[in-house]
Amino acid sequence: MSLDISEITPYNFSVVEKKWQKFWREKKSFKTCIDASKPKCFVLEMFMYPSGKVHIGHVRNYTIGDIIARYKLANGFAVLHPVGWDAFGLPAENAALKNGRHPKEWTYQNIQTMKKQIESLGFSYDWEREFATCDEKYYAYQQKIFLELYKKGLIYRKKSEVNWDPIDQCVLANEQVIDGKGWRSGAIVEKKMLSQWFLKITDFADELLSEINHLDGWPEKVRTMQKNWIGKSEGCLITFKSSIGEYIEVFSTRPDTIFGATFLAISPGHPLAQKLSKTNSTIKSFLESIKIGSTSTEQIEKQEKIGIDTGITVDHPFLNKKLPVFIANFVLMDYGTGAIFSTPAHDERDYEFATKYNLPIIQVVKSNDNFPEKLPYSGDGILENSEFLNGLSVTEAKNKSIDKLCEMGIGQRKVFFKLRDWGISRQRYWGCPIPIIHCEKCGIVPLHENNLPILLPEDVSFDKTGNPLDHHPTWKHVNCPICNSEALRETDTLDTFVDSSWYFLRFCANNPENIELLDSKSIKQWMPVDQYIGGVEHAILHLLYARFFTKALAECGFTNVREPFKNLFTQGMVCNNTYKSKNGDWLFPSQVRKTEDGTYELIDTGEKVTVGRSEKMSKSKKNVVDPDEIISTYGTDALRLFVVSDTPPERDFPWSDEGLEGSWRFINRLWRLFVFAQANGVCSEKCKDVIDYENLSDNIQQLYKIYHVSIKNITLALEDRAMNKVVAYIRELVNCIYMNLENIQNNSSVFSVIIRDLIKMLAPISPHISEEVWNILGFNGLVSENPWPKYDEKYTIVETINLPIQVNGKLRGTIDICIDEKEENIFEKALALQTVQNAIANRVIRKKVFVKGKIINFVV
RNA sequence: GCCCGUGUGGCGGAAUGGUAGACGCUACAGACUUAAAAUCUGUUGUCCUUUCGGGCGUGGGGGUUCGAGUCCCUCCACGGGCACCA
Numbered sequence: 001m002s003l004d005i006s007e008i009t010p011y012n013f014s015v016v017e018k019k020w021q022k023f024w025r026e027k028k029s030f031k032t033c034i035d036a037s038k039p040k041c042f043v044l045e046m047f048m049y050p051s052g053k054v055h056i057g058h059v060r061n062y063t064i065g066d067i068i069a070r071y072k073l074a075n076g077f078a079v080l081h082p083v084g085w086d087a088f089g090l091p092a093e094n095a096a097l098k099n100g101r102h103p104k105e106w107t108y109q110n111i112q113t114m115k116k117q118i119e120s121l122g123f124s125y126d127w128e129r130e131f132a133t134c135d136e137k138y139y140a141y142q143q144k145i146f147l148e149l150y151k152k153g154l155i156y157r158k159k160s161e162v163n164w165d166p167i168d169q170c171v172l173a174n175e176q177v178i179d180g181k182g183w184r185s186g187a188i189v190e191k192k193m194l195s196q197w198f199l200k201i202t203d204f205a206d207e208l209l210s211e212i213n214h215l216d217g218w219p220e221k222v223r224t225m226q227k228n229w230i231g232k233s234e235g236c237l238i239t240f241k242s243s244i245g246e247y248i249e250v251f252s253t254r255p256d257t258i259f260g261a262t263f264l265a266i267s268p269g270h271p272l273a274q275k276l277s278k279t280n281s282t283i284k285s286f287l288e289s290i291k292i293g294s295t296s297t298e299q300i301e302k303q304e305k306i307g308i309d310t311g312i313t314v315d316h317p318f319l320n321k322k323l324p325v326f327i328a329n330f331v332l333m334d335y336g337t338g339a340i341f342s343t344p345a346h347d348e349r350d351y352e353f354a355t356k357y358n359l360p361i362i363q364v365v366k367s368n369d370n371f372p373e374k375l376p377y378s379g380d381g382i383l384e385n386s387e388f389l390n391g392l393s394v395t396e397a398k399n400k401s402i403d404k405l406c407e408m409g410i411g412q413r414k415v416f417f418k419l420r421d422w423g424i425s426r427q428r429y430w431g432c433p434i435p436i437i438h439c440e441k442c443g444i445v446p447l448h449e450n451n452l453p454i455l456l457p458e459d460v461s462f463d464k465t466g467n468p469l470d471h472h473p474t475w476k477h478v479n480c481p482i483c484n485s486e487a488l489r490e491t492d493t494l495d496t497f498v499d500s501s502w503y504f505l506r507f508c509a510n511n512p513e514n515i516e517l518l519d520s521k522s523i524k525q526w527m528p529v530d531q532y533i534g535g536v537e538h539a540i541l542h543l544l545y546a547r548f549f550t551k552a553l554a555e556c557g558f559t560n561v562r563e564p565f566k567n568l569f570t571q572g573m574v575c576n577n578t579y580k581s582k583n584g585d586w587l588f589p590s591q592v593r594k595t596e597d598g599t600y601e602l603i604d605t606g607e608k609v610t611v612g613r614s615e616k617m618s619k620s621k622k623n624v625v626d627p628d629e630i631i632s633t634y635g636t637d638a639l640r641l642f643v644v645s646d647t648p649p650e651r652d653f654p655w656s657d658e659g660l661e662g663s664w665r666f667i668n669r670l671w672r673l674f675v676f677a678q679a680n681g682v683c684s685e686k687c688k689d690v691i692d693y694e695n696l697s698d699n700i701q702q703l704y705k706i707y708h709v710s711i712k713n714i715t716l717a718l719e720d721r722a723m724n725k726v727v728a729y730i731r732e733l734v735n736c737i738y739m740n741l742e743n744i745q746n747n748s749s750v751f752s753v754i755i756r757d758l759i760k761m762l763a764p765i766s767p768h769i770s771e772e773v774w775n776i777l778g779f780n781g782l783v784s785e786n787p788w789p790k791y792d793e794k795y796t797i798v799e800t801i802n803l804p805i806q807v808n809g810k811l812r813g814t815i816d817i818c819i820d821e822k823e824e825n826i827f828e829k830a831l832a833l834q835t836v837q838n839a840i841a842n843r844v845i846r847k848k849v850f851v852k853g854k855i856i857n858f859v860v
Numbered sequence: 861g862c863c864c865g866u867g868u869g870g871c872g873g874a875a876u877g878g879u880a881g882a883c884g885c886u887a888c889a890g891a892c893u894u895a896a897a898a899u900c901u902g903u904u905g906u907c908c909u910u911u912c913g914g915g916c917g918u919g920g921g922g923g924u925u926c927g928a929g930u931c932c933c934u935c936c937a938c939g940g941g942c943a944c945c946a
Binding site for chain 2: 004005006007008010220221224225228229231233235250251252253254265305329330331332334335336339340341342343347348349350352416417418536539540645646647648651652653654656658659661662663665666668669672724725727728729730731732735738802803804805806808809810811813814834835838846847848849851854855857858859
């Protein structure tokens with residue numbers, strides 16, 4: 001039977017894709033398999049904020065996750081691959097303000113829309129475990145967790161200076177302030193004193209830091225970022241006695257340089273500075289002058305170093321010498337003790353300050369090489385001018401100086417962290433209520449577990465600024481559970497990052513109806529997450545909080561894991577070209593066309609258009625594409641294939657309409673191949689795994705070997721998560737089959753085996769077409785339920801190769817040889833090449849290099 | 861300033877120290893077609909050469925090696941993170 005492959009009816013993706021999505025949904029094909037005899041694999045993509053519509057970035061993120069989940073399933077793992085919604089948060093309230101819709105309604109409506117979109121992408125989720133963090137059941141349990149953490153002393157309330165976002169009217173955590181601006185609103189953050197709830201993340205600073213070293217399944221970049229954020233520094237607290245009798249405590253990581261100290265500097269916020277300003281008008285006006293213009297963090301950083309001599313001196317601990325005390329603007333109050341001793345010779349900031357105020361600079365560390373150092377010098381070296389420290393290395397001197405200071409009773413070893421406790425209060429409605437009562441008599445009263453949940457009132461109004469919970473007429477008025485007198489509910493809600501700090505534990509619950517949401521047996525079965533996938537923008541915020549929360553919950557006995565994510569994969573952003581009109585407005589790519597001379601113009605008017613660089617797709621830059629539109633034009637399979645083609649998944653992905661069309665063409669090329677195969681007798685019954693290899697024709701033998709090599713390459717690439725290579729190898733195999741169509745169509749058993757495994761390997765990426773042809777060709781069950789193909793190493797061994805021949809390291813030709821051919825024969829053949837002879841040009845061969853199966857090189 | 865990361869055709873990117881450019885996009889050509897589209901088959905780093913073949917090529921410079929995109933030193937460019945953290 002023969003069939004012209006070009007005549008085959010085009011693939012009707014929209015019917016096929018809908019058909020299988022319906023089938024998977026109705027048959028619950030991807031319900032989690034709770035089989036203890038199988039190795040488990042928890043595949044999780046960072047869950048979605050229901051902002052309204054799915055964008056291409058989501059598609060890429062979830063496609064990568066889905067490929068891994070489906071691949072693991074085919075490899076015999078019990079896979080947990082859940083889906084959910086990070087549903088509390090400000091945008092819901094902003095939408096409420098803007099168009100008068102209730103945040104709850106807005107959120108659940110968005111979830112519904114986006115769920116439909118997600119389903120149209122054919123992901124292998126266990127939908128039975130789906131939940132949203134704004135579901136009453138979820139946040140009720142979160143309140144229980146809050147109370148447990150409170151009991152454990154991991155939550156406390158403190159009045160402190162906080163980051164206040166004037167647009168969102170809300171407090172932000174340090175992690176949520178980026179370049180002095182709110183991470184969401186972009187408003188310049190102000191400082192404000194407020195009573196706030198804090199989580200004691202600093203209790204875990206050491207563990208959070210040291211465990212990073214064991215997270216070898218994480219990108220190095222993210223590990224470094226977390227280390228820097230935690231910012232551990234080891235050093236010494238030193239007490240100096242001042243001329244007015246008071247003691248000043250400073251922190252230093254370089255106590256070895258104490259003999260080079262020439263002054264002390266204290267922060268303008270230091271208690272001593274504050275005290276002096278009350279009696280000394282010069283100091284007072286100095287402190288006032290530096291306050292001006294110091295509202296934003298950015299400005300502070302660029303400020304010139306200035307200070308004022310207090311007239312006070314302190315005694316040097318080892319020398320009979322007085323050091324002046326300055327108030328200096330570059331000393332921060334909220335790090336260390338707010339006071340430092342300054343060694344200008346070995347610290348850049350001290351050097352700058354000392355130069356400006358003509359303070360002495362004494363070098364006490366000499367670098368190991370003999371070049372004179374350019375000061376300030378902060379590198380390693382040998383101590384000098386330092387009495388008992390002379391001749392020691394920096395490390396030795398650090399220890400010895402600290403020991404000595406301790407002995408004298410004025411020193412103390414000390415570790416400081418940059419990491420601050422996590423402020424979790426938010427003055428907003430759409431979040432998890434904090435289960436606390438404020439009573440005038442009894443103070444802070446945590447609710448009893450039996451009084452949970454505290455549900456959000458639905459009848460709220462957003463017409464006043466500030467927190468709607470606070471203006472609600474009745475909600476906050478309660479009686480104190482202890483003394484029964486009138487009391488007030490806490491009206492702050494929890495930061496949404498709390499919601500996302502334990503959702504993965506909730507996904508573990510094998511019985512989601514169970515009130516005991518943190519079921520330790522289920523958690524033990526599934527945690528940690530074997531593969532977590534998400535954007536690198538969460539490197540610090542979410543990933544650090546989630547690590548901390550997991551540890552805190554373990555501490556409270558909820559779980560047995562201390563690290564939530566074993567392997568982390570951070571995918572790149574989807575980027576697209578940007579276009580701007582003459583007057584600087586962004587333009588949609590659809591408004592622009594390329595002209596013959598390679599420039600771009602507006603389709604409507606022909607006006608010239610500036611092409612910007614490729615940037616992350618965003619609505620504001622108008623360089624977005626709509627997944628729904630693409631799915632209806634090219635199909636989900638083509639889209640899924642495209643977003644993992646060409647570019648390694650960890651890198652930014654350049655969108656191109658041509659590339660997408662190429663993927664669509666490939667899906668059709670596959671379809672034609674499958675239909676052709678069916679017409680030529682390919683079917684389930686013809687698949688025999690024992691092939692009479694020796695009696696195959698040369699062409700078929702070659703194809704059969706390529707097929708084994710393909711399985712090997714594709715499998716290894718998938719293990720490496722190099723989806724772009726997976727696609728390349730699949731295309732290579734398909735190209736080879738196409739080239740051998742005439743030969744292979746007469747051998748339906750080999751053809752069947754190759755087609756069967758091609759479908760299996762395609763299935764994780766483009767599952768719909770795979771499922772369809774699997775069904776058409778009569779294979780058993782679903783392709784996703786079938787095991788991953790295996791390759792036989794013996795067919796991947798190369799027997800004959802095209803051996804490159806070099807002369808002096810330059811390629812001069814190749815010879816076809818059998819891999820086991822004798823060395824002397826190979827040399828003979830190589831030397832017989834005219835090109836090799838020309839290159840040797842009668843010179844003497846000084847050396848012959850032969851690497852079996854690799855190369856020959858003649859050195860002349 | 862400090863710490864990471866990345867530099868390969870017109871573009872996205874392949875390449876255990878061993879034939880640089882797999883696979884794709886773009887472009888061009890041929891076949892099919894009345895024609896176009898689609899499809900199938902080629903070509904596509906660059907320069908010299910009718911051919912055979914040869915020169916130059918992985919950001920720049922140096923080094924190790926029979927042999928370097930890959931290893932070492934150094935410089936440059938771009939991207940990201942942190943940034944008076946004592």
